[in-house]
Amino acid sequence: MAMIQGECKYCGQLQNIDAETKEEADQKATEMCECDQAAKEKQHKVVIQRIDEICHASSQDTGFTPIDDDTYKLVCILADKIIDEELEFVKIELSDRILSISKTTRGVVKFRQKKTVEVGIDG
Ligand SMILES: [Zn+2]
DSSP: OEEEEEEOTTTOOEEEEEESSHHHHHHHHHHHOOSHHHHHHHHHHHHHHHHHHHHHSOHHHHSSOOOOHHHHHHHHHHHHHHHTTSOSEEEEEOSSEEEEEEEOTTSOEEEEEEEOOOOOOOO
16 A cells, blocks of 8 residues: 555545555545535445335335335436436335335435225225
């Protein structure tokens, strides 16, 4: 390890980083940077990781069966757009649950899955 000057890939801010390569230094500098774009990238990673955990958690833990791969991919794409504020609110109605993704005015991304249970008759 050596001290290398890393550059945030979004705003170009330089920081001295303990790294093996310039590439690694740039990567770390971007992670540590507090500019808007770097913050969004960080949020993206955290949110997608949490969504991944929820979508693939065992039903014992959550009461929900894991979400299938295609729907999961779709959720990730839509969550991306929510983080980037291209979309404000997304609701996906599956046969057994409703998924929703939104972002509060304070910038917090919310992902929810809600069971839809219905009992009734039509006479
Ligand atoms: Zn930056």
